Amino acid sequence: ARGRVVVVGGGFGGATAARVLHRAGLAVTLVEPAETYLACPFSNEVIAGLRPLSAQAFGYEGVRASGVTLARTSAEAVDGATRQVRLADGTTLDYDRLILSPGIALRFDALSGYDAAAAGVMPHAWKAGAQTELLARQLAAMPEGGTVVLSVPGNPYRCPPGPYERASLIAWFLKTRKPRAKLIVLDAKDTFSKQKLFESAWKALYPGTLEYVPLASGGQVTAVDPGEMSVATDFETYKADVACIIPPQRAAPIAAQAGVADRSGWCPVDPVTFESRLMPRIHVVGDAAIAGAMPKSAFAANAQAKVCAEAVIDLLAERTPSAPKLINTCYSLVAPGYGISVAGVYHPDKGVLADIEGAGGTSPVDAPDSVRRQEAAYAEDWYRTITAAVFG
Ligand code: FAD
Numbered sequence: 001a002r003g004r005v006v007v008v009g010g011g012f013g014g015a016t017a018a019r020v021l022h023r024a025g026l027a028v029t030l031v032e033p034a035e036t037y038l039a040c041p042f043s044n045e046v047i048a049g050l051r052p053l054s055a056q057a058f059g060y061e062g063v064r065a066s067g068v069t070l071a072r073t074s075a076e077a078v079d080g081a082t083r084q085v086r087l088a089d090g091t092t093l094d095y096d097r098l099i100l101s102p103g104i105a106l107r108f109d110a111l112s113g114y115d116a117a118a119a120g121v122m123p124h125a126w127k128a129g130a131q132t133e134l135l136a137r138q139l140a141a142m143p144e145g146g147t148v149v150l151s152v153p154g155n156p157y158r159c160p161p162g163p164y165e166r167a168s169l170i171a172w173f174l175k176t177r178k179p180r181a182k183l184i185v186l187d188a189k190d191t192f193s194k195q196k197l198f199e200s201a202w203k204a205l206y207p208g209t210l211e212y213v214p215l216a217s218g219g220q221v222t223a224v225d226p227g228e229m230s231v232a233t234d235f236e237t238y239k240a241d242v243a244c245i246i247p248p249q250r251a252a253p254i255a256a257q258a259g260v261a262d263r264s265g266w267c268p269v270d271p272v273t274f275e276s277r278l279m280p281r282i283h284v285v286g287d288a289a290i291a292g293a294m295p296k297s298a299f300a301a302n303a304q305a306k307v308c309a310e311a312v313i314d315l316l317a318e319r320t321p322s323a324p325k326l327i328n329t330c331y332s333l334v335a336p337g338y339g340i341s342v343a344g345v346y347h348p349d350k351g352v353l354a355d356i357e358g359a360g361g362t363s364p365v366d367a368p369d370s371v372r373r374q375e376a377a378y379a380e381d382w383y384r385t386i387t388a389a390v391f392g
Contacts, residue, residue, distance in 0.1 A: 003027075003096040003316035006085050010037060010060060013101030013286030013301035015390045018068045020309035026316070029093055029148045030063065031085065033074040037391065038128040040159065041298050042383055047125060047136045048169035049094075050336060056128050058391035069215040071153050075102075078258035078356035080279045097312045099274075100260065100267075101286040101301060102252035104158050107265070112223035121226035124244040125166075126158060138242045139173060143155075145180040146241035149231045153248045154188040156266070157330060158296045161193040161342065163246055167232040167333035168198065170244075171206040184238060185212045186231065188220040193295070194332060194342050196365050201334040215280045221245070249289035258282060273321050273349035274308035283308050292353030294346050300328045302386060323348050325356075337377030339363075350368045 007018045010032030018030040037058045045051045057132040064070055071087040078098065084091045105169040106124055108115040114122070123138070125131040139148065148170055152163040154181060160391045167185045183206075192198075202210050211221035218235035224245055226232075231238045231245070250256075252266025260267045267284040268277040271292060276282045284307045286301035294300045311321035329343040344360035346353045363375060 001059040004094060005029075005097050005099065005312060005316075006031065006093050006095040006290045007099045007101065007284070008085065009101040009103060009252070010063065010070075010285065011101060011103055011301065012039075012298040012390055013305040013387070015060075015063055015100050016302045016305035017101065017285065017309045019063065019066055019214070020306055021065060024057045024309075024313045026313065027069075029069045031069055031071045031087060032075065033072060033088070034345075035059070035072070036094045039298070039387060040128045040134075040162075043125070043128040043132050044162070044166045045171045045333065046128075046132050047166065048138065048173040049136060050169070053128070053133055056132075058326065059121070060335075062392045065343065073222065075254050078254065078282070080259060080282060083281060086150070086242040091254065095281070096316060097281050097283065098258075099285065099312065100255060100258065100288060100306060101284070101305060102254045104249045104287050104296075107248045107254050111221065111245070113226065114224050114245055114247050114291060118224060119245070121229075122224060122245045124246050126195065126246050126249070134344065135242070135244055138169065139376065142178065142181065142241050144178045144231075146178065146182075148242045148244070149240040150183060150185045151186040151224075151231060151237050151243070151245045152185065152189075153246055154220075154294065157246070157249045159330070160295045160352070161198075161330055161332045163194060164194070165189075166199065167210060167212070168206070168246070168332070170233055171210040172201070173245070175206060175209050181209070183210045185210065185236070186219045186221050186233060187212070187214050190214045190216050192347055193330070194340055194362055197340040198332075200365060201338065201340070203217055205335055205338075220369060222245070251284075252297045254363050255284065255288050260284055262290075263288070271351065272323055272354040273311035273315065274304060275311075283312065292346065293341070293355040294326065294328055294353050295330065297330050299330065299382075299387065300326070302328060302390060314363065331375065332351055333376060333379060335371075338369075338372040338377050338378045339377070340372070341375055357376060361381075
């Protein structure tokens with residue numbers, strides 16, 4: 001196949017797409033400023049002191065050795081008319097097709113009092129790295145009998161079950177290390193991923209430690225005050241010793257700059273090719289994309305990147321891409337050795353990626369410990385497998 005493809009973002013989506021394109025013989029440049037990628041899946045375990053941050057770090061040696069050309073800088077501007085990407089190092093790349101997988105930006109304009117400086121006091125830890133370590137340190141240093149407040153945003157956001165896995169593992173940490181401490185989870189919604197499984201596990205494992213406040217009970221956080229260490233809803237102000245605030249999100253800034261983000265802040269795409277609905281020849285995959293019923297997960301970003309890369313290969317060869325089927329599985333740990341999962345299968349239907357009914361499902365609500373242990377092991381295997389496929 002012929003044609004120049006540029007991929008922006010070397011995370012689960014972008015690194016995958018670059019490797020598939022290179023394997024097909026296309027000239028592909030992957031633009032990523034970081035020397036080391038820090039993966040979010042399993043970073044909740046880092047927060048609970050169950051694994052080091054180094055277990056989340058992946059270099060790009062494997063990607064480079066596979067033959068992909070890496071530009072170790074960031075994309076600053078995209079010109080969809082001239083089909084060029086301007087990089088921070090001053091160079092410009094021409095493309096026939098551009099794939100963006102830039103991930104998310106935290107919205108520091110959405111929650112009163114929560115800006116970038118506040119995140120240094122009340123970490124979001126929704127991008128793995130310094131924020132993850134800050135929250136882990138704060139929890140470890142918290143006085144016995146202290147209060148942790150965790151604020152969860154409304155949909156859509158990166159990793160739908162992630163906040164509830166985090167709540168579970170923080171509760172596990174408190175129960176085992178600071179048994180008189182409490183965790184209050186304030187949620188801007190009433191229903192969430194794997195809810196029955198989480199709630200029955202919380203009842204069994206963390207009564208008296210974890211208190212969950214849904215929207216209907218006044219759980220929506222409306223303002224925070226990092227100086228006072230307080231978190232306010234319309235009904236109550238909570239004093240926290242440690243506050244983890246996960247704010248609303250949008251696609252990373254390059255998406256809006258390229259003209260592929262709509263007013264929601266996310267990127268509408270065609271469900272067969274992941275080509276932008278707003279800009280021809282620019283494709284968007286991963287968290288930044290509006291992918292219908294598919295959640296914003298690493299599993300989904302990887303699956304979408306494969307489908308998108310195959311479509312780009314077809315389009316450059318002037319073939320019509322065929323309709324894909326995509327899979328997602330999200331594992332969560334409720335405690336060490338206690339895993340639960342949700343799986344889905346998706347296909348393009350009436351212009352969007354729709355859930356194929358009956359094809360997915362969650363772990364059984366009533367299951368013996370052996371099943372939970374097995375799923376925790378599957379989660380580990382999944383992480384090892386996907387990170388080896390993307391970065392190995
Ligand atoms: P990212 O992985 O964020 O990659 C984006 C990359 O683009 C980054 O490396 C960034 O540096 C780069 N970039 C951004 N802008 C530019 C630019 N202008 N120029 C060049 N490069 C740029 N998913 C699962 O499937 N399973 C899990 O168990 C799971 N657990 C999670 C737990 C937590 C606590 C969190 C926060 C997330 C979790 N996720 C999980 C979700 C997963 O991390 C994301 O869905 C996934 O990383 C999305 O991949 P992406 O390629 O879209 O973005």
